[in-house]
Amino acid sequence: MSAAIGASVRMYRQGLGDCFLVTFRQGMKQAQILIDCGVVLGAPKGQERTAEVVERLAEDCGGWLDVVVVTHEHWDHVSGFKTAREIFEEKIDIGEIWMAWTEDPEDRLAAAIRRERGERVKKLGAALRQWQAVAHEAVRPDDRDDWRSALARAATESLLDFFGPGDLSAKGDKTREALSFLKDHAAPKKYLSPGDEGSLPRVGGVRVYVLGPPRDREAIKKDLPSKRDPETYEEGMRLSASASFLAAAAATSGSEDGEDERYKPFDAFFRVSPEEAQTDHFFVSRYGFNAGSRTDAPDSAPIWRRIEEDWLALTSELALMLDSDTNNTSLVLAFELGEGGDVLLFAADAQVGNWMSWDSAEFDRDGIDAADLLSRTVFYKVGHHASHNATLREKGLERMKSRRLSAFIPVHQTTANKIGWSKMPFGPLLERLQEKCRHRIVRLDRGVDDEASQAFTRSIEEHDLFFEIKLGAK
Amino acid sequence: MKPRSSQYVTTREEPVAAPPFRRLRGYAFDPSLSQQVDTALVNEVVFKVPWEESAERLRTTDSETETFEGGEADEGLSKGPVGEYLEVIDYDPASRCFYAPINLDSPLVLAQDGLAPTEGNPQFHQQMVYAVAMTTIRNFERALGRYAFWAPHIARSDEPNGRSGVRSDFVRRLRIYPHALREANAYYSPTKKALLFGYFVAPPSTGADGHFPGGTVFTCLSHDVIAHETTHALLDGLxxxxxxxxxxxxxxxxxxxxxxxxxxxxxxxxxxxxxxxxxxxxxxxxxxxxxxxxxxxxxxxxxxxxxxxxxxxxxxxxxxxxxxxxxxxxxxxxxxxxxxxxxxxxxxxxxxxxxxxxxxxxxxxxxxxxxxxxxxxxxxxxxxxxxxxxxxxxxxxxxxxxxxxxxxxxxxxxxxxxxxxxxxxxxxxxxxxxxxxxxxxxxxxxxxxxxxxxxxxxxxxxxxxxPVVRSTTYARKDMKFAEELREYMSELKNLGTSRRAYYGASRDLAAKLQRWIHSRDSAWGVYLEEATSQALRFQGSLPGLEAKDGVAVFEIHSVRPAQRVGPDGDTLNHAVVSITQKRRNAVSESVHFRGGATLIFNLDTGRLQYAIVKGIADDARLRRQQEFVTGIRDGSLRATYFGGMRDAQEPFAMLHRAAEQAV
Missing domain, CATH: 1.10.390 (Neutral Protease; domain 2)
Structure with a gap:
């Protein structure tokens, strides 16, 4: 019988985003794993804090990481690999790099998903840019409408920011750059699929089980449980329907785009160009044209009823879909401390489609399945900064039965609210977590839950740059 | 309601009365049923839309008739179509173009009951939205026994004393944009007082009876979508x-x-x-x-x-x-x-x-x-x-x-x-x-x-x-009050013949009632408190309920008469007055708690017949609303990112897009 296994999880405090150092110990041996390193765009001093955190990480791990895990392609999970790249290069050596199968350059489905995503990010960036340009000119019925429009655009921009900072039309490039640091790294890479299992370097007693992301296009596209027939959600619909929108929205104004032409609903014969319309009494008196002016011209139709920007609001809807699709490509790992032992669950930002697929992951070892792993979970890295649909209820949280369950939530509420995400963390989920964990909860922004037991509070190491919990054998 | 054709004069040269209806062809459902053998024949129907005289004809033959109060000279139906209730303006911003408006009074169009149904001609689309929306409006007016109104445009007004106030402007026409959006959506915009219809490319179909793959679906050609959105606008007006x-x-x-x-x-x-x-x-x-x-x-x-x-x-x-x-x-x-x-x-x-x-x-x-x-x-x-x-x-x-x-x-x-x-x-x-x-x-x-x-x-x-309002203490005791009430009701009986005049008269009556309730020496405030079982509060204080000159702030939302004839020939002569109050931020930091009453007066008996209330002091209701608003109702990804901004979207746009996602 080998020696008992212990683990510690260190949640760094760079801001709203994920960066975890997990250390497993067995006897004299230990394995150090970094899971993600990023902070959301717009977090106060995000870049500086990340640099401090990575410096600290280099110290903590003694310049050696057995494994670096990148869960998915979102800025708040990978920004550090770009903004603090030099520190990584100079001070940290990496043994292995693990990513989800969706990053595998050899995998055809993965390549297709990535290509499609890249395309969507670019087009949505362009659409948002057009929206902003048009909205800038628009005059709305009242102040509240001004607000409404500004808020919707800001929220959409913050969604696209997940793909990194920079010019809207170049969205996605920065996140890919951050990833490329790892992809081009000399360390060997593993691309993991659900059902994969393996052990860690050096600490053989720890088994790793891969639960997600599902190798299934449909599941990845799913952010909420379908209320009726799951099959009715035809992905083709969303794509072809949005294609005609994006063709117009992403086209630069003025240019005659060939692709867009295909989607125009009527023959050219019927079209009256805006220039012609401006000389037509009907359109001038009924619709009105006095761009740039914020007051009604005396003989022109009222400005507040015009619809220059309304059609572009679909951008935010498509950005939401894109975001949830990307979250669903999250690599979900369960670490088992010895056979039949405690489980640590890292769910990244997996959303419903990903969670629902876990049951279909088949492992070689007998008796191991998602339900079993969840029932033995003693540590849960809460998904997607504790938003609602990133922690499944019945088939997720309710299956975690351990009385020693504790949870780390990488959430920063003030930042989230500042960006406009008022339901992060999601109240009811937080309450249920508190019940399930009996307040053994640590939040990145607020530390140990106020109502946690003395013993738990004492067991958490608190530092300006991190919180740490120790699990299993001492 | 006044008969609409009464304003037209027959002349010796043309001793013909205006027809009661304008006949316009359209789809009974939507274009998809025209592609199926068994329904194709019945799917094409003729809408009988209340006749609106051509604007041009009114100008030339009817030089005697007055222009509208307020100097608006654009009477009758003109191209668009633009009529008394609707203005169809065909702007397609996604395609960066406009489509020329249809002239329903062109002899060629008139002679064949409007354009034949087709997906390929935008002018037919304009005709279709006009026909269905007018039919829907007509159904509302017939049931309610009065003109239909759109919700007023709430505008900031800069008053002479330098203060800025809020003004409710009459909105004569609901605007319709048949090709406003390039997506599977259509909605009513309460702020623009407009219907925005979308069109989208349909995906490859799954069934044998499906549509043409890659074909365009126009929401403005669906009777159901048009009627649905028009009803949103009518309900918002009420x-x-x-x-x-x-x-x-x-x-x-x-x-x-x-x-x-x-x-x-x-x-x-x-x-x-x-x-x-x-x-x-x-x-x-x-x-x-x-x-x-x-x-x-x-x-x-x-x-x-x-x-x-x-x-x-x-x-x-x-x-x-x-x-x-x-x-x-x-x-x-x-x-x-x-x-x-x-x-x-x-x-x-x-x-x-x-x-x-x-x-x-x-x-x-x-x-x-x-x-x-x-x-x-x-x-x-x-x-x-x-x-x-x-x-x-x-x-x-x-x-x-x-x-x-x-x-x-x-x-x-x-x-x-x-x-x-x-x-x-x-x-x-x-x-x-x-x-x-x-x-x-x-x-x-x-x-x-x-x-x-x-x-x-x-x-x-x-x-x-x-329940019928029983307590009439004040009506019995206070003769002055009873007189005022009767006087008020007699004014309610006739609000004028044009929609704009009617709207103005109704606003004036609302203002009058406002003054009466506000004045301390009238019995209105006390009476209405009693009649609504304290659902309205004018005296005393409640958290968040603001007061002006010692009287709690309230708003007369609308004053509208309702004259109806039942199947047995009975006529009902009612007037409906709605009054609302709000307690500022009582539900949550940014959500007001509203209460109010719909008062139904019987103009024949001179009595308040019903007071249909939502108490402003009803704490149980307030608690329910708080639970609802802060509750676990919405945890979608949308709410996660946009949740803090209920105002971030057109209210109906989101509902309709959500419907698409919820399937």
């Missing part, structure tokens, strides 16, 4: 606060009414009706097109059938249609507005079916020599005609009941239970003798779906009727 989500029913109610109007309008197309009656052998509870909504749209967004179906659904496994059994659990469980609204729609449709069955029972007996069992095969065309007639009549009655009831609902915070009470009360007032059991049919249908009004002891007609 009840401005119904767009606020104050309880799980409130937004669902908007959706339900919009669907109900669209559904029952199907029964006004005789050819379609006869066709469907013949196909179903008169059994309207079996699968038929009349009970379905937005078929092409539904298929276009990847559903197996229509977007919504009042009587059945397609089984996800077998792909076969099956009737839906009412489940009282649904009302407890379903929260998404369209889904929840569908429960109300199903209840109303169920009531309709019961009424229809009662009305045709004798026909079936006659046709089957008393056995009630139809022989195999097609039913006799005469029977089809008679059944269709009864179906059309039942549908018109049910639609009228549903619309009339909107005068009997509270001004804020409506629930389905309130609506049932409104239907029962409105109908009892107009039709004292319910010999065909309409009201029981409604109660039964609601009961089967677990929709019960709060605070009602039994589900009988008597207890469901809103």
């Amino acid at each position: 009840h401005r606060r119904y767009t606020e989500p104050t309880n799980p029913d409130s937004l669902a109610f908007h959706e339900a009414i919009a669907d109900i109007v669209a559904l029952f309008q199907h029964f006004s197309f005789p050819e379609v009706l006869r066709h469907q009656i013949s196909r179903t052998r008169g059994d309207l509870a079996s699968e038929n097109e009349l009970g379905k909504l937005a078929r092409q749209f539904g298929r276009g967004v990847g559903l197996h059938g229509a977007l919504r179906d009042a009587i059945g659904e397609v089984d996800p496994v077998t792909k076969q249609w099956r009737p839906r059994q009412p489940d009282p659990e649904d009302y407890q469980r379903k929260e998404e507005p369209h889904e929840r609204g569908a429960i109300l729609v199903a209840a109303i449709f169920d009531a309709f079916l019961a009424i229809y069955r009662a009305r045709v029972a004798d026909l079936y007996r006659i046709a089957t020599s008393g056995t009630g069992v139809l022989p195999q095969g097609a039913i006799h065309p005469d029977l089809v005609n008679r059944l269709a007639e009864e179906a059309a009549r039942s549908a018109q009655h049910v639609l009228n009941m549903c619309v009339r009831a909107l005068d009997y609902t509270p001004p804020v915070d409506i629930t389905f239970g309130d609506y049932l009470r409104a239907i029962i009360t409105a109908d009892s007032d107009l039709v004292p003798d319910d010999d065909l059991g309409y009201r029981v049919a409604f109660i039964e249908a609601f009961r089967r779906r677990g929709i019960y009004p709060r605070d009602v002891r039994t589900l009988s007609i008597d207890s469901l009727r809103w």
Whole structure:
């Protein structure tokens, strides 16, 4: 019988985003794993804090990481690999790099998903840019409408920011750059699929089980449980329907785009160009044209009823879909401390489609399945900064039965609210977590839950740059 | 309402009166039914739209007639179409172009009942939205017995004293943009007072009976979508606060009414009706097109059938249609507005079916020599005609009941239970003798779906009727008050002949009532507090309720007369006044708590007959609303990112996009 296994999880405090150092110990041996390193765009001093955190990480791990895990392609999970790249290069050596199968350059489905995503990010960036340009000119019925429009655009921009900072039309490039640091790294890479299992370097007693992301296009596209027939959600619909929108929205104004032409609903014969319309009494008196002016011209139709920007609001809807699709490509790992032992669950930002697929992951070892792993979970890295649909209820949280369950939530509420995400963390989920964990909860922004037991509070190491919990054998 | 054609003069040169209707061709449902052999012939119908005289003709022949008050010279129907109620402006911003407006008075168009239905000509689209929207408006006006109004434009006004106030401007026409969006969506914008219709490319179809893959679906060619959105606008014109989500029913109610109007309008197309009656052998509870909504749209967004179906659904496994059994659990469980609204729609449709069955029972007996069992095969065309007639009549009655009831609902915070009470009360007032059991049919249908009004002891007609205001202490004691009340009512009886004049007079009367309640020496405030069982508060204080000169702030939302003739020739002479109050940020940091009363005056007896209230001091209601607003209702990814900004979207746009996602 080998020696008992212990683990510690260190949640760094760079801001709203994920960066975890997990250390497993067995006897004299230990394995150090970094899971993600990023902070959301717009977090106060995000870049500086990340640099401090990575410096600290280099110290903590003694310049050696057995494994670096990148869960998915979102800025708040990978920004550090770009903004603090030099520190990584100079001070940290990496043994292995693990990513989800969706990053595998050899995998055809993965390549297709990535290509499609890249395309969507670019087009949505362009659409948002057009929206902003048009909205800038628009005059709305009242102040509240001004607000409404500004808020919707800001929220959409913050969604696209997940793909990194920079010019809207170049969205996605920065996140890919951050990833490329790892992809081009000399360390060997593993691309993991659900059902994969393996052990860690050096600490053989720890088994790793891969639960997600599902190798299934449909599941990845799913952010909420379908209320009726799951099959009715035809992905083709969303794509072809949005294609005609994006063709117009992403086209630069003025240019005659060939692709867009295909989607125009009527023959050219019927079209009256805006220039012609401006000389037509009907359109001038009924619709009105006095761009740039914020007051009604005396003989022109009222400005507040015009619809220059309304059609572009679909951008935010498509950005939401894109975001949830990307979250669903999250690599979900369960670490088992010895056979039949405690489980640590890292769910990244997996959303419903990903969670629902876990049951279909088949492992070689007998008796191991998602339900079993969840029932033995003693540590849960809460998904997607504790938003609602990133922690499944019945088939997720309710299956975690351990009385020693504790949870780390990488959430920063003030930042989230500042960006406009008022339901992060999601109240009811937080309450249920508190019940399930009996307040053994640590939040990145607020530390140990106020109502946690003395013993738990004492067991958490608190530092300006991190919180740490120790699990299993001492 | 004044007859619309009275303003036209026949001349010696042209001794012809204006026709009552303008005949315009269109789709009964949407283009998809024209592509199927069995429905193609009946899908093309002629809408009979109230005649609007051509603007040009009015200018040339009628130089004597006055221009409108306010100097607006644009009377009659001109190209667009632009008429009294609607202005269709065809701007397609995604394609960066406009489409020329149709001239419905062109002889070529007039001579052939408007353009022939086609997807390829935008001018037909303009004609279609005009025809359906006008039909919907007409149905509302007929049921309500007065002009339809759009919600006013709330504008900031800079007053001479340098202060800025808020002004409610008359909005004469609802604007319609037939090609405003490039997406599978259509919505009513309450701030722009406009309907925005989208178009989208349909995906490859899954079934054999599907649409043309890659073809464009135009929401503005769907009767159901147009009627639905127009109804949103009409309801907003009646009840401005119904767009606020104050309880799980409130937004669902908007959706339900919009669907109900669209559904029952199907029964006004005789050819379609006869066709469907013949196909179903008169059994309207079996699968038929009349009970379905937005078929092409539904298929276009990847559903197996229509977007919504009042009587059945397609089984996800077998792909076969099956009737839906009412489940009282649904009302407890379903929260998404369209889904929840569908429960109300199903209840109303169920009531309709019961009424229809009662009305045709004798026909079936006659046709089957008393056995009630139809022989195999097609039913006799005469029977089809008679059944269709009864179906059309039942549908018109049910639609009228549903619309009339909107005068009997509270001004804020409506629930389905309130609506049932409104239907029962409105109908009892107009039709004292319910010999065909309409009201029981409604109660039964609601009961089967677990929709019960709060605070009602039994589900009988008597207890469901809103209570008649009994206390008239002030009316008896205070002669001056009674006089004022009578005077006020006599002014209510005639509000002028044009919509704008009518609107102005109604605002003036509202202002007068405002002054009376506000003045300390009138008895109005005290009386209304008493009559509404303290649901309104003018004296005293409540947290968040602001006061001005010692009187709590309130708003007279609308003053509207309602004159109706019942089937027995009884006339009702009512006036409806709605008053609302708000407690600032009482629900949450940014959400006001509203209360108020709908007051129904009987202009013949000179009495306040009903006060339909939502108490401003009702703490239990406040708590429910707080629970609802802060509750776990919405945890979607949208709410995660956009949740802090209820105002971040067009309210109906999101509802409609959400519907697409919820499938």
